[in-house]
Amino acid sequence: MARPRTLTFADALQALRRGAPFALLVTAIAVVVSFLMTQRATPVYEAQAAVVASRAASSLGELDVVVPPPVDARVYQRAINEGAIVHDALLRLDGRERGVAEVTRFLEKVRVSIEVHDLSSVVSIAVRDANPQQAATYANAIAERLMEWDRERGREMLTASVNAIERAIQDIDLQIAAAVQAEDQINAQRLQTLSATRRESLVRELEVAQARSASTPVVGLLKSLSVAQPPVEPVAPRPVFNAFVAVLLGLLLGYGVQFGRWSLDDRVRTPGGLGDATGLPVLGRLLVPRRGLRLSEEAVGLLHAGLMGVLRREGTTVIGVASATAFDEKSGVALSLADALARSGYRTLLVDLDVRRLGPGYGVDVTRFAVPLLEAYLRDPNLQFEPLGFAIDSKRSFDALLPSGSGEALAGPLEGRLAALIERLGSVYDVVVLDVPPVLSGADALAAASVCHALALCVGAQTKREDARAAAMLVERSGPETAIALMTEPGHEGTPRRPAKVDVRAVARGKGAGRAGSAVASEPTPRAYARVKPR
Template identity: 30%
Template sequence: MPDFIFFAHFLRRRAWLLLAAPILYGLVAFGWSQRLAPVYQAQAMLQVSPASLSSGDIGAIAASERLASTYAQIIVQPATLEATIARLSQNGAAPTWPLAVTAEPIRETQLIRLRVEGPSPAAAAQVADAVAQTFIETNRMRQVARFAASKTNLEQQMAALETQIKQEAAGSASSEVLSRLRQSLSALTASYETVRLAEAQASDNVTVVQPARASARPLRPRPLFNALAAAIVGLTMALAAALLLEALDDRLNSAERVTAAIALPVLATVGRSSGLDQSGLVISQAPHSAAAEAYRMLRANLRFTSLDRPLRTLSVVSAEPGEGKTTTAANLAVALAHAGQRVILVDADLRRPRLHTVFGVSNNLGLTTALLPDGGPLTAHLQPTAVPGLHLLTSGPQPPNPAELVGSERMVALLSDLRQAADVIVLDTPPVLAVADAALLAHASDATLLVVDAQGTRRRSAQRAMALLTTAGAHVVGAVLNRLPLPAGTYGQYYGPTAP
């Protein structure tokens, strides 16, 4: 299931590329194919006959099959094609396009399949027939020339033998000598007839069994096929590019990536919220929204993480500034107060405090004044909020030495006093990688929550923050994936207000 979820998130993030590339490739291939001149193909069939008297002789048939393979090679040789062009030129039909001729023997037959391409069905068929006839005539002439030498030699021997027989008969030759000469003449005559018969059979051993036929549909281009093939190529390239982008993208923009990078469970996923004021208190301003429900889910999941270890103080940290830790701390504190708990929210970011702005209160008194030796009782520095059960301890005036102040014994004593005054203490700390304050506060807390910005936090930053927290001895219970873009309507309608 995690692999399926990761793949689903991957498809959603890269959908634009995975859809645009095949569509673009397909359209370009289709348009390019439409502009190409059509090419048609004609096909003719030739048969190579056995050269022996007995056409059913297995050896002769096997020889014909081997000969068909040889003839297929000869047909496509330049000499044959040049002779074909010359033949067509005599009739004023010379091809004006480069000849594309293929010939292949059909296995376990005496047939040769001849294919020719042309700009029209008629032109392709005409050239195919011309190639076939040219080869047949050339082959016949070749066979005639091959047997001519044998015939001439036999004719000369026969003429010489006849002259010798006449001379011997006119002289005193014995009948035995004449009989032997006549037998030799008969043997030569038989050989001559055999050569003549072989010449006749060999010269006509190739015939056209199927004249050239061309399909009315062009062989190429095939716009739809080319578009489909290009779309597949585009999809393949887009998938490769998407995987490369995914590998190069080190943002922690999914729960799976967060868990894989820092080995923490994601306790809540908070989507982007719109229509809120600068406070960002979505749980108060939009209690039925998906983001508000995410903070309530965070509240519930935190309880599950602290079944064996009481959670009285919780530090909310982030790796870098601007990743949403203050908004998370404020909304979580409100959610805990809504559950009936007494909550004190502490602004421990002494360098860039924001909680007094979020809740619209004064920052004249706060954490720094409570840590003074003559600061007075803790209650004098706490400020009530509009949320029942939630009190705020702002940062107070900015001190010259925040790290020394946060790491002092007075801070430890103050945290102890805060535990006595409330059920849960939520600390909004500085960024972990910016200053040492966050690690000190996390060490002093019962649990730490790491906020990850789905659009800004990088893998290496989160890992460095986790390393620092681990070195400090912090008990990091989980992460909050913040500002995750959610498809419209995925949660909003479900968590919308219901009728009374």
């Protein structure tokens, strides 16, 4: 059963290494683009003016002054951001009327910040512009207009007082006039008597308020703390900062694109991914030859070591080598395994079970040898046994049974015929290696898997997880005692540059060798050579 996919720290490191070339390429492009944009960008300068807001005195010696009511420092920040103060400041600078949209665009260059302390607050006004002198002029103009707006709040307080007194006097007069119009002389006289003192008091307060409004100076809460000066160095663009941001964005984009693509990729790719997909123990990664049929010594040693356990059993051991979907996933594995076992002292037979000729075969022209082929032994297990002898690098290695290559299907199930043939060979060979067709290509692979003691399922790195999972489930259901998985990739490492030259011999057996349990002669007879094609 397939295991759930888990991400380990090692997997994360491998993913980072795997994605590093593309991520570095994207990062380099991002840095180059950032550099070009920085070079072409117009320098931007920032000038800053500051005003301090504190509680002002209500008098200057014997001189009475008007002070606006204190407000939170954020009120000044909002007053600037709403745009009216900026509009008036720009209008005073050049006398040009600006609309709401233009003022809003200008506000994008203005930044207002506040610093609140125990006894005072600092309002900083920063303006950015391509012209450093203009940036300082704008910042000072806005600061001056803000201080003026604060003083206007004091004047508005005096005006509001005068207006309130005038409304009170007007209300008294309206009440008396209403009584006179109603010809209610008694009520009118009563109102005049009661309101005379109140009206006189209000009139005196009005005169005082008017006189104060006209003569009393207004002192605002804001005072200039620093005047904006034309800056010398631009604040933008910042090459070093932009390059740093480009590196971060390049790495994030490069790895992000690849991680997104990998998350949608359903291929096996790694031994860990193969184990997660199939649930089988994974022996490791094998590099199969792009040409020829020989694995490297390291690959053969890994395969041999993984099967040592099953080789220790008594009697003939049947080992199957299958692939999930394609023949090239197991190219050279069965032949190299048979050669390694033969060199280790095991009497070894290699059986190519591709009787329907779906794959390329070993490149051996079997019509050159006057010996029975695999189909003949499957039809009659008691046929006289005359296998082909394979010699690797001019050294006698193992025997083989090859199909005719006609592609004609056998009548009846393969499983029973194959089991009978292997039972007969039990007295002749220590190990029988079955080169099994791809599991998902037909029923022959499952029939072969059912007679195996161990089966190595070769899965290419580009195989879909779904196919690998399906092949593993079919193999497990077929019932081999041991099933392992191998991830294979095409490569040249450790493989010969040219196809191996294999000496294929038709081996004649001694008298009576055609029956089960008979003695087998060891002297081969005719010899022929053949180049082995890629598989």
